[in-house]
Amino acid sequence: MTITITRITQVNEAALRLPNQPFTRFGHLIVSYDNTGWHHREQLDPASSQQTFPEEDYQLAAIDAAGFALGAFAGQQCIGLATFEDDFHYNHYLYLADLKVNSQYRRHGVAKQLLEVAGPIAEQRGLRGLCTIAQGSNLGANRFYLASGFHIGGLNTNDYRFTSQQGDTDIYYYREF
Structure with a gap:
């Protein structure tokens, strides 16, 4: 299977409508400092x-x-999408705001390819790494970021205080180039 990673422009902006699909929640990452x-x-x-x-x-x-968005394509079909924000210049990281891969293409390296293409773009913009956030209750996402070279740099225990997800946490991840 050949996957092509391309920047989203007016030519392929329909890729921005890649639907969210279910994922499995099976555990929590418990973080301490x-x-x-x-x-x-x-x-x-x-x-x-x-x-x-x-x-x-x-x-x-x-x-x-x-910032910008990248799409992963199998032929003409968008199978993955990553959106990035570089207005976090104060900390010199490119923020990964959203990352999703069509369920039938998960565990085939698509998400890693999206991150690898983003790296040089971020460096061209004078940034020194990537950062993102994952919910503590999404163990699959946390495993992915740790396996992709990110390290934990923070924990927020208040984001969900007044929501139906009370008790959940946000884990902050960073990866330098």
């Missing part, structure tokens, strides 16, 4: 569940104003 740094452990859930994120209404002009 002490005087030696960040630590983590996995906690598997007694039962797995499916979740699908709400659809976005991405507009190319807004994405380009904040």
